[in-house]
Amino acid sequence: MRKLWKLFALLLAFTLVAAACGNDDDDSSEPAPSAPTEAAAPATEAPAPTEAVEVDPTQGCDHTYHVITHGDSGTFWSVVEVAVRDAAAAIGCDVVYFGSNNDALRQAQEIEAAIAAGSSGIAISLADPAGVQSAAEAVVAAGIPLYTLNSGVNNYKALGATTHIGQTETVAGNGAGERFNALGATHVLCARQEQTNVALEERCNGLAETFNGQVTSEFVGLDATPDEQQNNIAARLQGDPTIDAVLGVGPNLPLRALAAGEQAGRELIIGGFDLSSDLIDQIEQGNVAFTVDQQQYLQGYLPVILMHLQATNLNTAGGGLPILTGPGFVDTANAADVKALVSQGTR
Incomplete structure (x- = not known):
């Protein structure tokens, strides 16, 4: 020992x-x-x-x-x-x-x-x-x-x-902004799952520092209310047709954004923060572009x-x-390797 x-x-x-x-x-x-x-x-x-x-x-x-x-x-x-x-x-x-x-x-x-x-x-x-x-x-x-x-x-x-x-967190948001630039986005909705968490605000602020287009930061509901999150994102998309991307500052919001895009009849460039098996599945399928790890x-x-x-x-x-x-990033290049570790409970 x-x-x-x-x-x-x-x-x-x-x-x-x-x-x-x-x-x-x-x-x-x-x-x-x-x-x-x-x-x-x-x-x-x-x-x-x-x-x-x-x-x-x-x-x-x-x-x-x-x-x-x-x-x-x-x-x-x-x-x-x-x-x-x-x-x-x-x-x-x-x-x-x-x-x-x-x-x-x-x-x-x-x-x-x-x-x-x-x-x-x-x-x-x-x-x-x-x-x-x-x-x-x-x-x-x-x-x-x-x-x-x-x-x-x-x-x-x-x-x-x-x-x-x-x-x-600001540096992590900076990296997300650079990714959205490379993906050709012009208006990102930065969706937050908590109102009082300063780190989530920093992620959105960091995104705005490096992203070349417009950023709208908004609390869209708690993770405990996924339907509310989806409906709020869909309403935001329907109210502003210029939004072509969503950054969910947690692992659940990218999935809600994906469903909200379908609900609103919109194709979106989607990014996220942190990891879950479901999120990595969507990255592997090409429905979510990346997540910050x-x-x-x-x-x-x-x-x-x-x-x-x-x-x-x-x-x-x-x-x-x-x-x-x-921050690190998970995208289609490394999603499969990281997914195996997520299933073990260590990523």
Whole structure:
């Protein structure tokens, strides 16, 4: 087991160095990002907050770590949970995961409970920075290492977090804009599934920065109400015949856009964010042009490993910069390979 851990540590170190060397972007001008709370196969009702789940250790460990997010247990966040469990098994420690389903009050309460429990490290997402700021500051005040993941790239330094693990949302939106330019789009509807998630707004803003045509950013309904999303997109298409493309800033909205285009009798260029089996199927069939991949498995795995290294060996990573996990892109060229990993629950 010791040899395997040493090999793993070497591999992790190489990965972190490579990521840091490849990051020359200064995103300090961006507003606070947050990542998407996406659910593949949306339910008819909003999912309840994910209850805290303690991961059983595989060997003795005197530390307990907490990963407390705004996520649900849908397509995106279920991969993060798998990654947290895998990381817990690798270090042999208890790791408690909690997803608040965009309830900042619940998230803040769970952060405060982790402080009271004497956590050795707390990793949080910052979809609603104002809603959890006080709790996050309390983590640092208690002398507990704080990490941010998924959302928080512009806020983690001010809060005193060690580093941030995620993607730069504006840069991801920039890449989507360049893709739509190459595909010949002229007017993109940037469809958002949450009203208060600043990261989704950043994705649309980033799209507008690089796209040569017009961008309309609009909240079209929650993932828990897919029919509402489809109908709202269809109504927008019927009301503005110049819209010839849709960017869904999550993995479900591209599918709703596809159905809305058929409903409105329109052919669209469609792009998305994040991954689901259904979305990749549509990319393989040529119905969706691309999706932006932020590799959320890394966003669950790396914070646990980094918190453990800081607690046991006083290691810190990032060097004052975020550790970027994206953006990458999935299109027809690599969809089949990525699809196989999605079915395994790690992408």
